[in-house]
Amino acid sequence: MNGIFDLYNRKVGLWANEFQLQPRALFRRSHIDVKVVPTGSSLDLFLLGGVDATSAMTYNEYHRLYTYGIDFKDLTVFHFADIGLDFPEDGLYALEETARRQPELCRKVVEATMEGWAYAFKHKDEALQYVQKEMESAHIPFALSHQRWMLDEIEKLFEFRDGSLSIELREADYDFTVRALRENGFIRTSPAYADFRKEVLQ
Template structure:
C-alpha cells in the first residue's frame, strides 16, 4: 500500500515537471517554438541578395537592425550579390535558403526545370527608365531612331526591346544598342544618346552630377505599358516544403522591416549605410526614398507589401517569351508562384 502511494506520488511529480518545462508540448510548426524561446537558440536563415548591399534591399536590413528576425526566432545572414553571383544558383544549390531576384530571371530558371518558387513580390512596379538629355531631341520613344541606346544586357534589355517594338522600331536596324557600364558617364560624355537607369540608383547619379530633372527626358516603362516585375523573394521548393513555418516567420519579419523602411526611408537609408558604406549616405537615402515608391506605390496598402499581382506576373512572362528570354510560355502555377506563405505571414 505504501509502495503504491509512493509510486503515484513520483508520477504526479514527473507530470508537474513535464508541464512546467514544456517537454514535448509545442509542435515544431508554431510561430516560435517553445524550445527556441526557452533555450535562446535561433533558426539559421541565409538570404542571397541580387546585388551589393544598398537601399534596394533596405527592408531586410531594417528588420535585422530592429531585431524583427530574432523576434521570430531567426538568425538571419544576408549575403551580398554581385555581377558574378546568380541568386537562383545560390538558392538552388543550398548556399542560401531564400533569394532576391527579378521575376523574369526567375522564370528563365524555372523554365529550365529548376525547382524554385516565388513566395513574395516586393517591388510592385518596374524601376527601369530610359533617360536622355533634353538637348538630344529625344522627346518620344520614336525619336530613338538612328540613336545610340545604352543597355546593360544580361537580362536587363527586354523592357527596352518591348518599348522599341511598341513604337515600331527594329532593335537591329533602326538604332544601335550599346553595352552600358554601371556609371552614367557614357551619357554624360555624349558617347550614347540614351541610357538605361533605375529610378533608385542611376537616375540619382545624373542628378548628383549637377543635372536637373528639366535637363532630362525620361521614358518610364510602367507608363509605356512594357513593365516587367523586378525584385521578388524566392526559395528552393523542397526547402520550403520542409520549413513552411520558418518561411512564414521570415516573411513576417521581412514585411515588418519593409513597412518601417517605406514609412521612414531616411532612417532606412542610414541603417543600410551603416551596414555597408560603399556609397555615400546621401545616395543611400536617395535610393531609399525611390525604392519606397516601388514597394508602396501611390494608393497601395502597406499591409499588402509582398503581394503577388498575377496580372503583372503574366505580363512579365508574356514579354519575356515574346522577346526571347523564354523559349516557351512561363508556367504560372502553385509550384512556381505561391501566395500561401505570404497569406499566413500577413494574417491577423
C-alpha cells in the same frame, strides 16, 4: 529627343543582364532599330556623349544624374510603367523543394523582410545611419541625399493595406509579363501562376 521613335538608329546603353528585357521588348514592339552598347553601373558613357540614351532606375541612376549637375527638366524619360511594359522585378524566391520541405522558414523570411522594410520606412533617419555605417565599413562612398532619395522612391513601390505593408505578385501582372516575354522571343515556356507563386503568409 522627344519620343520613343527619336531613338531610331541611336546608341543606347543597356545593362548586360535581365534588365535588358523591357527596353528590348520596347524596341521590337515599336520596330525601332537601335545600336545597343553594353554598359555597367557607371553613367560615364552617357555623360560623355558615348551613348544617346541609357538605362536608369528612378530610385538610383536618375537621381545620380541630378547630383552630377543635370536638371531633371533637361532629361527625356521613358517610364516603362507608362508605355505598357510595367514588369514586376525584384522578389523573394525559393526552390520548390525548399518551399515544400521548409514552409515555416520561407514564411519567416517573408515576414522578416516585410517587417524590416516597414521599420525602415517609419524610421528613415535610423535606417540611413545603418546604411552609412555598412557602406563606410565596406569603403563605399556614402551620400545622404542620394540614399534618402532611394529609400523614398522604394517606399512608393510598396502598398499599405489596413496599416500594414503589403506587396505581392498579382496574377494579372504575372500573365502580362509572361505574355510579353513570349511574344518577344525571350522565353518559350513558363509555369502557371499557381505553380510560380506560393502563399506562405497564412
